[in-house]
Amino acid sequence: MEVAPAEFDRDTAVTQVDHGQFEADISDRWNTFVGPDGGYVMALAVRALQETLPFPDPLVTSGHFLRPAAVGGVTITTEAVKVGRRHATATARVSQAGRDLLVVVGTFADLTGATGRTEMIARPPDLPDPIDCIDPLASMPDVGASIVHRVAYRLAELPGWMRGEPSGRPAAEFWMRLQDGRPPDPLALTFLVDAAPPTVLEIGETASSTVELTTHVRARPAEGWLACRLATKHVMNGYHEEDMEIWDSAGTLVAQSRQLALLL
Amino acid sequence: MEVAPAEFDRDTAVTQVDHGQFEADISDRWNTFVGPDGGYVMALAVRALQETLPFPDPLVTSGHFLRPAAVGGVTITTEAVKVGRRHATATARVSQAGRDLLVVVGTFADLTGATGRTEMIARPPDLPDPIDCIDPLASMPDVGASIVHRVAYRLAELPGWMRGEPSGRPAAEFWMRLQDGRPPDPLALTFLVDAAPPTVLEIGETASSTVELTTHVRARPAEGWLACRLATKHVMNGYHEEDMEIWDSAGTLVAQSRQLALLL
Numbered sequence: 001m002e003v004a005p006a007e008f009d010r011d012t013a014v015t016q017v018d019h020g021q022f023e024a025d026i027s028d029r030w031n032t033f034v035g036p037d038g039g040y041v042m043a044l045a046v047r048a049l050q051e052t053l054p055f056p057d058p059l060v061t062s063g064h065f066l067r068p069a070a071v072g073g074v075t076i077t078t079e080a081v082k083v084g085r086r087h088a089t090a091t092a093r094v095s096q097a098g099r100d101l102l103v104v105v106g107t108f109a110d111l112t113g114a115t116g117r118t119e120m121i122a123r124p125p126d127l128p129d130p131i132d133c134i135d136p137l138a139s140m141p142d143v144g145a146s147i148v149h150r151v152a153y154r155l156a157e158l159p160g161w162m163r164g165e166p167s168g169r170p171a172a173e174f175w176m177r178l179q180d181g182r183p184p185d186p187l188a189l190t191f192l193v194d195a196a197p198p199t200v201l202e203i204g205e206t207a208s209s210t211v212e213l214t215t216h217v218r219a220r221p222a223e224g225w226l227a228c229r230l231a232t233k234h235v236m237n238g239y240h241e242e243d244m245e246i247w248d249s250a251g252t253l254v255a256q257s258r259q260l261a262l263l264l
Numbered sequence: 265m266e267v268a269p270a271e272f273d274r275d276t277a278v279t280q281v282d283h284g285q286f287e288a289d290i291s292d293r294w295n296t297f298v299g300p301d302g303g304y305v306m307a308l309a310v311r312a313l314q315e316t317l318p319f320p321d322p323l324v325t326s327g328h329f330l331r332p333a334a335v336g337g338v339t340i341t342t343e344a345v346k347v348g349r350r351h352a353t354a355t356a357r358v359s360q361a362g363r364d365l366l367v368v369v370g371t372f373a374d375l376t377g378a379t380g381r382t383e384m385i386a387r388p389p390d391l392p393d394p395i396d397c398i399d400p401l402a403s404m405p406d407v408g409a410s411i412v413h414r415v416a417y418r419l420a421e422l423p424g425w426m427r428g429e430p431s432g433r434p435a436a437e438f439w440m441r442l443q444d445g446r447p448p449d450p451l452a453l454t455f456l457v458d459a460a461p462p463t464v465l466e467i468g469e470t471a472s473s474t475v476e477l478t479t480h481v482r483a484r485p486a487e488g489w490l491a492c493r494l495a496t497k498h499v500m501n502g503y504h505e506e507d508m509e510i511w512d513s514a515g516t517l518v519a520q521s522r523q524l525a526l527l528l
Contacts, residue, residue: 059475059503059524060328060475060476060524062326062328062369062476062478064324064326064345064353064369064370064371066345066346066348066353067346081328081330081357081364081367082330082331082364084330087475089328089330089367091355091367091369093345100345100346103345103353103355103369104369105326105328105355105367105368105369106328107328107475107476111501114500114501114502114503115501115502116501116502116503116526116527117469117499117501117502117527118499118500118501119467119499120497120498120499120500121433121434121496121497121498121499122497122498169385170385203383205381211323211324211351211371212324212326212371212478212480214326214476214478214522216476216503216505216524218498218500218501218503219500219501232385233384233385233386234384234385234386234482234517234520235381235382235383235384235385236378236382236384236482236483236516236517237375237378237379237380237381237382237482237483238378238379238380238381239323239378239380239480239482241480241520252500253498253500256498256505258478258522260323260324260480262380263380263381
């Protein structure tokens with residue numbers, strides 16, 4: 001039986017038109033308040049890199065954001081730099097109307113083959129079951145950011161900034177998944193690390209813009225809700241880092257990201 | 265009066281031989297036990313990027329390491345991707361004997377011009393004055409890693425792994441600076457984030473190899489010793505992240521880095 005692809009897969013589809021040349025469409029379904037989500041554009045680049053390299057999993061991807069993306073067509077140019085036995089590395093450039101939006105370097109691997117020592121010093125977020133949590137969007141009017149219809153969140157309590165009382169603590173723990181139930185995978189993780197409202201909302205800011213985003217995918221996620229931990233520790237001269245951890249329903253760390261962003 | 269350049273400046277010198285083409289030498293003075301230090305090779309790329317872009321400070325640099333470097337000549341190929349009003353982005357490839365060692369994307373800025381909100385949630389390491397600290401190398405025999413003659417460390421107490429008793433806690437706080445007293449600057453920070461022994465030594469490991477290293481330079485450092493905080497929280501299937509913070513003598517966070525590394 002043919003099953004229609006999930007929205008996320010349809011909206012990150014890339015078409016190879018030549019060696020290392022891809023075309024794709026930035027959909028209007030993944031917009032934050034200021035335009036297409038950066039993590040979503042990153043996922044398009046990751047799709048093109050998956051087509052370019054012999055390993056499926058984006059072990060570590062670094063993206064430098066040059067300009068805001070707009071809804072519409074993009075071209076993605078990839079170049080394999082090294083294909084080794086364990087890792088393969090390539091670059092990708094996402095361009096729109098002849099101007100580069102995003103430069104990515106990605107090192108890919110096959111995480112099913114990863115073996116070696118495991119020693120966890122940190123633990124997953126300690127959250128109530130998703131069913132006992134609040135859906136922060138349930139009581140919200142339509143906010144005009146289409147991404148909130150694509151990603152589901154569950155929280156133990158409503159964050160301060162949503163109640164008009166920023167807590168002063170730019171940190172959050174919550175559940176997340178794709179709204180339509182599409183199971184998480186390494187590709188989706190490269191989007192989801194950038195799919196939550198920035199924690200600087202808790203210090204009274206309204207938005208920030210990603211300069212650079214590096215994501216480590218540490219394991220293929222189990223099905224179900226993802227437990228997330230988001231934190232900013234240093235806001236300096238308008239720049240801040242934002243660290244995200246995503247743990248799967250089996251309690252495994254599946255992704256870790258850090259971005260450098262600029263307050264708007 | 266002409267002053268001879270410091271070792272670090274001499275050993276990271278790059279010579280432009282054509283547009284976006286540089287030659288450099290990997291010196292034998294910055295070797296760890298397994299060869300030239302990755303952060304040192306990164307600093308060579310950063311020097312070439314500084315020559316390529318109109319802004320001096322490596323605000324955020326992402327390097328993917330493809331092969332171990334050897335002492336000797338390298339070529340560095342750079343390409344400016346975007347030069348904007350506030351940020352400029354370029355790529356660099358470091359090659360040796362016709363094979364790529366390292367691919368870097370860097371976004372540069374002028375940090376003297378950075379203004380905007382500052383809000384520090386985290387604090388610098390709480391260390392005794394350097395003069396009241398231990399020089400871990402004072403009692404060590406010559407260990408055959410030349411980097412230990414180039415970088416000075418000061419610690420409140422000798423780390424467990426140096427006493428043959430790994431603590432089981434892969435975290436460390438210590439002072440660091442270039443041995444010859446060369447003042448820290450953004451270029452040196454892109455090396456120093458990778459210049460300390462990995463904290464996985466505290467869980468009984470002997471070495472690990474960097475897959476990717478991203479460094480955020482958050483401010484130009486004041487002169488003097490740098491207070492460092494190094495930690496690994498998740499070792500999974502042989503891979504681990506290592507997070508470094510460097511704070512200057514005035515208590516300002518000047519660099520933050522994360523690397524993904526593979527236990528050897």
